[in-house]
Amino acid sequence: MSEKKGFRAKVQRFGSYLSGMIMPNIGAFIAWGIITALFIPDGWWPNESLAELVDPMLYFLLPLLIGFTGGRMVHDLRGGVVGATATMGVIVGADIPMFLGAMIMGPLAGYLMKKIDERFQDKVKSGFEMLYNNFSAGILGAILACFSLFGVSPLVEALNNLLAAGVEVIVAAGLLPLANIIIEPAKILFLNNAINHGILSPIGAEQASEVGKSILFLLEANPGPGFGILLAFAVFGTGMSKSSASGASIIQFFGGIHEIYFPYILMKPTLILAAIGGGVSGVFTFVLFDAGLVAPASPGSIFALLALTPQGNYLGTILGVIVAAAVSFVIAGFILKTSKQEDDDLSSATGQMEEMKGNQSAVSSTLTQDAEEAQFEKDAEAVEEKTADEVEKVIFACDAGMGSSAMGSSLLKNKFKKADIDIFVTNTAINNIPDDADIIITHKDLTDRAKAKLPTAEHISVENFLNSPAYEELVERLKK
Template sequence: MAEKGFRTSVQRFGGFLSGMIMPNIGAFIAWGIITALFIPDGWIPNEQLATLVDPMINYLLPLLIGYTGGQLIYDKRGGVVGAIATMGVIVGADIPMFLGAMIMGPLAGFLMKKVDDLFQDKIRSGFEMLYNNFSAGILGALIAGIAVKLIGPVVEGLNNVLAAGVEFIIDAGLLPLANIIIEPAKILFLNNAINHGILSPIGVEQVTEAGKSILFLLEANPGPGLGILLAFAIFGQGTSKSSAPGAAIIQFLGGIHEIYFPYILMKPALLLAVIGGGVSGVFMFSLFDAGLIATASPGSIFAVLAMTPQGNYFGVLAGVIVAAAVSFLIAALILKTSKSDDRDLSDATDEMESMKGKESSVSGTLKQDGADKAAENEKTGEQEKTAERTDEKSAESINKIIFACDAGMGSSAMGASLLKNKFKKANIDIDVSNTAIKAIPDDADIVITHKDLTDQAKEKLPAAEHISVENFLNSPRYDELTERLKQ
């Protein structure tokens, strides 16, 4: 129980970090393109356009992160104060303040919320605008001043310690070992906490000094996932074999890495394959001194190549190809030597649904402990099935369906697209969209999430009907919902 609680806490932390970074990825990419094109060593050097590089990284990007962090806590009011506070850490340090923005933005939004909780109800009618403007201005000025004098230098020192640690690992040739942590973290949906909380901020700082950073390649490398899916396409069984080729296209070209997570969850030994692929890929990146100029998001091969600077294409492609090859070979060996009666995830899910009548939202994904485990899952599923009936909404009352994930831009977008297509074929006119867990709208009637995130979604909007899925891209719950709404 304690382990599950810890994992949930880390997932929420990762989701919050992702919620600050992901909406602003376009700005990071714009900065990366301008840097790659117009700096003196760029593709088409231009002295005037190159003057955009420093202001964007020193001011625009941290301010966007700070505003978004404050907005996540306390809407636009928190966002404005978050941006003001972020300006304080920017002025108080001599390095790009991404880490400072991720601290000050949410902190300022939280403090603004607390101030309003104390005073807003006590303001006389007609003075609301005066209070709103001056309270935000006074609080923002105070926090910005404190940030300049105290928080900025502290965060700069912390950032320097983290950067020195990463540099030590790189110089010692130990960076490939980082994937021993990163690859399992991805499968547990903790990748955002690592990627956006640690790797990207330090990576951006390295770009300002060296023009590129290998850290952008650690989590975004599509090679390990491609190797897993290719192994299933050749050596898999049942649904996993038939679905793997399409999943490989979505993962490698579309950059939705979450699509290969269920394939590993149903056979945990495959963690060795993605770890081996990740380690060998980073070794190749290090060997050829390869790096990217900005975050590659989503982790598509197109995004990776778009962020690759001149002279690094061979090293980047070598790392991706070697990672895919190593992951494929290890996965193939595991699949070939597995027991012949092993079932894939979809087969196990179908069998479970036939016994229970519908999919359990928290039933075990792996089902490998024999009859005792199956009986335990059966009991849990029956309890949840009864609970789900009580919050199932009538078709007439459903006007908005929301898919939610950590950042609201990856797997949830794919799930929403699939359900829209099913609704279109069934002539169902109901709004379907996707968003981040933190931004689920209050008027959502049904919220669809991965089963690991359903508890968070219920806390955010308990009045909605919540549907859990194990795989956003291949869930029978979509057909069930479509049939229900047709009737």
Template sequence: MAEKKGFRAKAQKFGSYLSGMIMPNIGAFIAWGIITALFIPDGWFPNEQLAALNDPMITYLLPLLIGFTGGRMVHDLRGGVVGATATMGVIVGADIPMFLGAMIMGPLAGYIMKKIDQKFQDKVKSGFEMLYNNFSAGILAAILAVIAVLGIGPLVEGLNNALAAGVDAIIAAGLLPLANIIIEPAKILFLNNAINHGILGPIGIEQATETGKSILFLLEANPGPGLGILLAFAIFGTGMSKSSASGAAIIQFFGGIHEIYFPYVLMKPTLILAAIAGGVSGVFTFSLFDVGTVATVSPGSIFALFALTPQGNYLGMALGVIVAAVVSFVIAAFILKTSKTDADDLAEATGQMEEMKGKESSVSANLTQDAEEETFEQANEEVEEKSAEEVDKVIFACDAGMGSSAMGSSLLKNKFKKADIDTYVTNTAINEIPDDADIVVTHKDLTDRAKAKLPTAEHISVENFLNSPKYDELVERLKK
């Protein structure tokens, strides 16, 4: 049992790291997808000049962004610069888009640069710091770029081709829908990032460059299975699960935050059958109508789904979502009608989810509004509370800087606005906390990492990002 938990924790950490490289660059992926959908010969508004953006973006821009982000996560800007340069090596050393190569070379280059700096930076004579900084990074980047061209690029291309061949064989055999037997349980266990960004995304992008779309982008992003389960709870659930399900369905379907339905499945584990059946039936429908999207769908919102759907695929896309929702709804309804659900089960399942994830889900406040927040120590003992005059910037930080921290940031902005407090509030990934942050708000399990990143700031730990009394305390303090 301990070994299984250890493997799951490592897989979650790996998925979180992949997400940290991909999520900050999703805007660039969407930009590429929109340009592809609009201006390629089969697009809505074919334009040869504008379509010329397609290949350079997919070949150079996107891998370089990933490589830079991966290097920066490990060793700040120096790691990012070396990571991007090393990534250029795998781009030149292969004939396919090098997303897997970028995910390898970016962090690897940042790590090596970090180790070199730890060994030599303190030994540099005064006045030679700039010389060391520039030449150490330049020499390492050049060496890694050459190694990448000659060795790593061809190796990763071979690996990518093998994975792509395997996926093509599964698609040709008509077995792709069965992939959801693995994907749906993986989502519930928060392993979806490792699968989505580590395997499906890179292969899907390669397919999209050849055919203009890929069904692989839909395997994890389809909001249908989760919607069906939540609608079943809204009609046949009891207690808190019934009253909260309709609001959760809106957030999941339109906002694209799939994790909001995970506690419902954990509350009644047999509901994983509904999620699997919905996922399988949805992918089968997508395959039947030969639909796909032009780029990674993130977040998995119905709006994002259709925004990245190419011309002529809308009917099949709609049917795939509807079929998945109907199938999961029918099975979930049957399970709920034939079993007893305790009103308190949802809070217990939410706690289960938080334990698996390693931190409380950003959506748990919506599900357990009446639960009291646990008491724990303020994370920062050595930095005193800052006065209103000292606070110019408040930062919310989480793993990827996109989900829970974005919602917490939005909530505090509204509280500040109502209290007429003119203080800058934003969200970011924990590895990208700015040096001029005065207050950093994190989940209690991430506070130590945030303190290591910026020990000079005041750190506030919260039990969840959407329902913490610490916000009101901060508002009262800054009002004074």
């Protein structure tokens, strides 16, 4: 059992790193998608001059951002600079967008720069630090750029072409809907970001550059399957699962936080059939109507899907979401009506989800109040509290920097505003915690990683991002 947990943790950590390179740059992907949708010859407002932005952004800007982010995740700004430099080699050496190459060279360059600094940085004599910093990064960057140009680029291009060809074969054979047989269970195991941003988004971006859209952006982001399952709980559920499902469905469908419906499936694993059925039927509808998006939809909100739907594709996109929701609702409703339900199932499933991910679900806002208070008191004794004069930035951190931490950040912002506390609050991925953070709030299972990232900050552990007594204690302390 411990070996399985260790393997699962490694897979989730790998997925976290993959998505961590893409997600901070989603804004750039969306900017490129908007420009593509508006100004290419088949766009809403064709403009030859503005359309010239499309290829440079796709072939240079996006891979360089990914390479920089990958390097920075490993070794801060120095790793980022060398990562972007090394990525330039795979860009020049290939005729396709080098997202995959950037995801390889960025972290590799950051890792090598980190090892070199560990070996030599403390041996540099006083006054020569800048000389060492600049030339070590420059020499390594030059070597890796040449290496990636001749060694890595041909291999990555061949692999990328193989993956793209495989996707084209699947699409041509009409088998793309079957991909959700893998995607939906993988989402429940918290590999959704790795699949969407690590695999589908890079291939989809290449397709979108050629035809102006890609159906791959819709495979994981479709909110229909989860929405249908939550509606089924709202109608056919019992106890806490029934009472919480309505609010969860709003957050999932409009807010795009898909993780909120995962505990509902974990409490009754046969519901994965509803998710698969909804996903397959939704993608079948997308294929039937030749639907697609111009860029990755993140988060997977209905608003994000509609905003990135190209001209003439709205009917297919909307129908795909509706069909997915309807099918998952029918299947989930049948399962709930014909099986025994216990009121405490959701609580235990939420605990199971926390164990799997180390990140509290928003749906469990009232499930662990007593344990939360005990944990907070224990943590309060273990940290050195900062006064209001010492606090300028509060950071919520989780694996991906979205979802529950984003909602926790929004909640604390509102509490600060009502208490007239002028302190900056935001959320981020745990690998991207800024060096100037004064207070870092994490789920208790992630606090050790956050402390290792920035030990000088005050760390607050919570059980529940949406209902923690730590927030009220923090507000009262900072008011004083």
